[in-house]
Amino acid sequence: MNARWRAAATTALARTVHALLNVVAGPVALVVLLALPLTGHRRWRRAGFRLRQDVLLRAGRAERARLKSCGIADVPDPAGPELRPREGADARGSTAEAYHEVLADTERRAASWLMTRLTVGLPAGAGVLLCWSFGLALVTSPLYRADPQLLGEAVRMLAGAALLALAPWIATALAGWDARTARRLLGPGEPARLAARVRALIRSRASVVEAVDAERRRIERDLHDGVQQQLVALALLLASARRTASRVAEGKRPGEDLLPPLERAHENALQALTELRDVAWRVYPAILDDRGLDAALSALAERSAVPVRIDYRLPWRLPPGIEPVAYFAVSEAVTNAAKHAAADLIRVGIRAEGDRALIVIEDDGVGGADTSGAGLSGLMRRIAAVEGEMSVTSPVGGPTVMTVELPCES
Numbered sequence: 001m002n003a004r005w006r007a008a009a010t011t012a013l014a015r016t017v018h019a020l021l022n023v024v025a026g027p028v029a030l031v032v033l034l035a036l037p038l039t040g041h042r043r044w045r046r047a048g049f050r051l052r053q054d055v056l057l058r059a060g061r062a063e064r065a066r067l068k069s070c071g072i073a074d075v076p077d078p079a080g081p082e083l084r085p086r087e088g089a090d091a092r093g094s095t096a097e098a099y100h101e102v103l104a105d106t107e108r109r110a111a112s113w114l115m116t117r118l119t120v121g122l123p124a125g126a127g128v129l130l131c132w133s134f135g136l137a138l139v140t141s142p143l144y145r146a147d148p149q150l151l152g153e154a155v156r157m158l159a160g161a162a163l164l165a166l167a168p169w170i171a172t173a174l175a176g177w178d179a180r181t182a183r184r185l186l187g188p189g190e191p192a193r194l195a196a197r198v199r200a201l202i203r204s205r206a207s208v209v210e211a212v213d214a215e216r217r218r219i220e221r222d223l224h225d226g227v228q229q230q231l232v233a234l235a236l237l238l239a240s241a242r243r244t245a246s247r248v249a250e251g252k253r254p255g256e257d258l259l260p261p262l263e264r265a266h267e268n269a270l271q272a273l274t275e276l277r278d279v280a281w282r283v284y285p286a287i288l289d290d291r292g293l294d295a296a297l298s299a300l301a302e303r304s305a306v307p308v309r310i311d312y313r314l315p316w317r318l319p320p321g322i323e324p325v326a327y328f329a330v331s332e333a334v335t336n337a338a339k340h341a342a343a344d345l346i347r348v349g350i351r352a353e354g355d356r357a358l359i360v361i362e363d364d365g366v367g368g369a370d371t372s373g374a375g376l377s378g379l380m381r382r383i384a385a386v387e388g389e390m391s392v393t394s395p396v397g398g399p400t401v402m403t404v405e406l407p408c409e410s
Contacts, residue, residue: 011071015171018070019128022174025063026122029114032059036111053107060110064186073179078106078188113185124174128167135163230272237265285327293323297330297348306338306346306363313351322406325386326350326359329404332379333361341365341400352408359404369394 036052060077067073138160142153241261288296294312301308318326330348337343343365350359371377371392383390387407394400 012168012171014071015175016128016132016168018067018072018178019125019171019174021066021070022117022121022125023129025066025117026125029059029117029121032056033111033114033118053103056107056110056114057103059114060106060186063110063113063182067178067182067186070175072175073182075182075187078102078186109185113182116181116185120177121174124170128170128174131163131167131170135160135167139164230268230275234265234268234272237261237268241265288323288327292317293326293350296327297350300327300331300334301348304334304338304346306334306343308334308346308348311347311349311351313349314357315352316408318357318406318408322357322386322388322408325382325388326357326404326406329359329379329383329390329402330361332376333363333402336369336376337361337363337365337400341367341369341398353405355408357406357408359406361402361404363398363400365398365400366396367394367398367400368396369400 032055036055064075064077067075138156141156141160238261244261285296285299287299293314294310297310297312301310317323334346334348337346341363343363346361346363348359348361350357352358369376369392371380376392380390383404383406389405391403392400393403
């Protein structure tokens with residue numbers, strides 16, 4: 001109970017301090033608003049200074065800091081450093097244009113916030129100050145009056161108590177109104193959200209390019225180390241068979257000597273075809289287009305060295321741009337579990353969660369999956385590029401659980 005009362009008293013004190021600070025913020029806002037026409041004069045603009053914008057942005061930051069320190073609201077800076085364009089191409093491209101729009105919008109809304117300090121903050125703060133001042137004066141009047149009268153002093157004390165009770169109510173109402181108004185005027189507006197969206201798209205584009213380059217290098221490595229080696233061996237065996245065939249034709253060797261190199265060449269050709277088919281399957285399985293994600297995952301489970309149980313509950317088919325991402329997410333998890341986790345069983349669950357598809361892949365392996373590896377990090381970038389989310393939980397000793405959320409609208 002004491003802790004609860006202490007927390008309530010601290011909150012009331014913070015709101016009262018916030019209301020009293022509005023008495024100071026009001027005149028400061030008046031001075032800033034009166035000085036804005038001078039700070040926006042064309043002489044300053046010709047000199048290369050944006051004094052008006054700088055003044056309003058600093059005023060907005062100061063007000064956000066005041067609201068946070070009083071516990072009223074924690075409002076993010078809409079023109080924060082994360083939106084500032086980098087030097088180079090970003091400084092002249094769409095990111096810079098979006099950032100300038102954010103600055104202009106933040107400037108306009110900061111001026112509107114300063115106006116509310118004059119119209120609402122200053123009167124309400126003055127009301128709280130007057131309630132506390134007159135309330136304390138009336139309640140303590142018997143202490144300094146020379147000839148106190150019982151009825152009069154009782155009336156004064158009741159009036160003082162009413163004013164003292166009214167002061168926290170006004171401070172609480174002002175704090176609530178300021179919190180809502182600050183989120184609307186001092187927080188990120190539509191230009192800030194669009195600028196953040198532009199930055200996210202630029203990062204996603206770069207991530208997609210990196211993921212595609214990594215996938216291209218992996219395909220080249222698979223072809224070089226697998227199919228190419230088999231084809232080289234096949235060429236050598238066929239060359240040996242041709243030499244044997246010429247000697248058989250000349251009668252220098254029996255015809256039976258021609259069969260072993262041809263049999264080995266046939267085995268190498270079949271193995272090369274198998275590895276080429278595996279590479280093509282890893283690049284993009286044709287069954288995904290023909291029969292959808294459910295059939296592609298069933299085929300993946302049949303090809304897996306570790307048993308895979310699939311619980312597919314999507315009532316509709318994913319969009320064409322999302323379906324390959326979902327497939328390769330499951331494929332990467334199954335491959336990692338088979339190669340590195342020493343798993344005995346892999347469970348894959350796919351279901352709808354509102355307008356998103358939720359994929360959960362769990363294995364009973366040894367755990368300790370490294371999300372910074374090329375496979376998982378590339379997969380994360382690919383999922384982020386389609387506005388999806390991915391998380392991996394893999395404590396040492398297992399189990400490893402990978403969760404992927406993908407949008408169902410392309």
